Amino acid sequence: MRCAACGRTAKTQCGRCKKEAYCDRDCQAQHWKVHKAVCKPPRRPEVPLCGEGFRAWLARSNWQQGSGCLEEPGVGITNWSNNCYLSAVSQCLLQTPMLRHHLRETCLEPPEDPWLAELLGLCRLIDGAKRKGARYVDLPRRLTRLITEASEEFAFGRQADAHEALMLLISRWLAGCVKVGDGSGADCSKLGYSEKEQLEASSMIGHVFGMLMGSRVACKSCTYESLVTRVEYCLCLTVTLGMTDEELQKCRQESAQQLNRWCLRRPLQGPRSDSSASPTSLSKLLDEYTKEEDIADFKCEKCKKRGASRTSFVRRRPNALVVYIDRRQDTNLFGKINRRRGFLKSW
Secondary structure: OEOOOOOOEOOEEOOOOOOOEEOOHHHHHHHHHHHOOOOOOOOOOOOOOOHHHHHHHHHHOOHHHHHHOOOOOOOEEEOOOOOHHHHHHHHHHHOOHHHHHHHHHHOOOOOOOHHHHHHHHHHHHHHHHHHHOOOEEEOOHHHHHHHHHHOHHHOOOOOOOHHHHHHHHHHHHHHHHHHHOOOOOOOHHHOOHHHHHHHHHOOHHHHHHOEEEEEEEEEOOOOOEEEEEEEEOOEEEEOOOOOOHHHHHHHHHHHHHHHHHHHOOOOOOOOOOOOOOOOEEHHHHHHHHOOOEEEEEEEOOOOOOEEEEEEEEEEEOOOOOOEEEEOEOOOOOOOEOOOOEEOOOOO
């Protein structure tokens, strides 16, 4: 190797980037004025975050035992302005041990994708606050700026939905995993839609939250069945599952009355009463979701007769199940359905 300053035989090299060589310290000090602008430490090799490369990493690593030994963060995220929806989503995600374990083991350095880099930064921020004994941390401003710039629905000052924020984050993280690559060296961003969808399902985020949902439609006349499967990352349930028409009508009236009182700034008279709807639980909602449903207008492709039954089910369960219970009304009315819900500690 030749000295970068004088061209003589080099005896040492830059201790930071390992790319430039020098014959002595005087030449290195002289060349440093030019070299310091491009001198960067070499990046450690990135772990593939999708495809065969990520599956190979899963086979080598003891991820099941590692994710099970992680403690809960124990650190909350403070709200400022109207970003409570993003704080709630971030705290729920950080309560997922497998996600935190995969981030620590695969992302040794911040990825080039800004969405994955912010997720890793938030995880490290929580870990650092826990070591210092802090109870709360502030939500990173860059994450808030990313999500507000990504969609007009999350513009500053507007009321946003936590479920929509979660799905936006998951979609950007899936795209970030594909951008990092599968370890083959090919540019995965130039692949088609179906190829990208397969890589997303086999990515780090897909391994944690991905599940295979199925829907089976069976004709009542000839028993012809049609099976459709799709990859989902969040199970969406409606709070009205299992409610009678009478209960639903009463809940709509109660919601309209509460909304009118809120618009007129009138306080509630007397003690607050519970909703007219019967209480439910996550198990009951799942039972209603997977229950067989009659479809009278369905026309069979084989016998051309009408009438069928439809069944929805989870064909492959996720490692971390995300459930969204929608309280919005299925009409153009404002307000939300109030119904008491129960959750089991272990399920």
